[in-house]
Amino acid sequence: MQQLRDQLQVFKTNLEEFARKYRKDIRKNPMFRARFQKMCSNIGVDPLASNKGFWAEFLGVGDFYYELGVQIIEICLSTRGRNGGLVDLDELKRQLVKMRGGNNSGISGSNSSQEISDDDIIRSIKTLKPLGNGFEILQIGDRKMVRRKVTSLKI
Numbered sequence: 001m002q003q004l005r006d007q008l009q010v011f012k013t014n015l016e017e018f019a020r021k022y023r024k025d026i027r028k029n030p031m032f033r034a035r036f037q038k039m040c041s042n043i044g045v046d047p048l049a050s051n052k053g054f055w056a057e058f059l060g061v062g063d064f065y066y067e068l069g070v071q072i073i074e075i076c077l078s079t080r081g082r083n084g085g086l087v088d089l090d091e092l093k094r095q096l097v098k099m100r101g102g103n104n105s106g107i108s109g110s111n112s113s114q115e116i117s118d119d120d121i122i123r124s125i126k127t128l129k130p131l132g133n134g135f136e137i138l139q140i141g142d143r144k145m146v147r148r149k150v151t152s153l154k155i
Contacts (some may be wrong), residue, residue, distance in 0.1 A: 004094055005149050015040075015045065018026060019036075022036070026031055027064070028115065029115070030116065030117030030120055031117065033117075033119075034117060034120075035118040038121065040132075046097070052086065063118070064120075065123055065124045065127045066117065066122060066124075066127055067122075068121070068124040069094070069124040069127050069128045070120065070127065071091065071096055071100070071134065072096070072124055072128075072146070073128070073134075073135075074099070075079060075087070075092060075095045075096065075099065076135065076146065076148050077148075078091075079095070080148065085147060085148045086138075086145050086146075086147050087145065087146045087147075088144075088145055088146075089121060089137070089142060089143070089144040089145065092121060092146050093116060093118065093121060096116055096121070097116060099127060118144070121146075124139055125137060125146065134148065134149060135147065135148055135149065
C-alpha cells in the first residue's frame with residue numbers, strides 16, 4: 001500500500017512539474033489546453049474540479065472557465081429575444097471574442113484576451129451544470145448549438 005502511495009506522489013509531482021513547464025502554453029494555446037485537459041481526464045485528475053488548490057492557483061484554468069461561463073450566460077440572455085435561446089456555437093464564439101475585446105489571438109497576458117476554442121466553450125458550459133438546468137450543447141446536423149434550457153413553471 002505504501003508503494004502505491006509513493007508512486008502516486010511521484011506521479012503527482014511529475015504532473016505538477018509538467019504544468020509548471022508548460023504553464024504559458026496551457027493558458028494561451030486552446031489546443032494545448034484541450035490536450036492537457038484530456039490527459040488529466042484520462043488519469044482521473046480534474047483541474048476544474050475546484051477553484052481552490054494547486055491547479056486553480058497555479059494555472060488559473062478554473063477561473064478562466066468560470067469567467068467564460070459567466071460571459072456565455074450574458075450573451076445567451078441578451079440574444080434570447082433574437083434567437084429564442086438557441087445560439088450557434090460559432091456565433092457565440094464571435095460574440096465572446098468581441099465581448100472580451102480581442103481578436104482571438106491570445107497575445108495579451110490577461111484572461112480576457114486568451115484565445116478561445118470550441119472546446120473551451122463546451123468546458124465552460126459544463127462548469128455551469130451545478131447551477132441547475134442551465135445550458136447544454138445540441139448537435140443539429142453538422143452544427144453545434146448552445147441552448148438555454150427553460151423549465152416550465154408549475155402553477
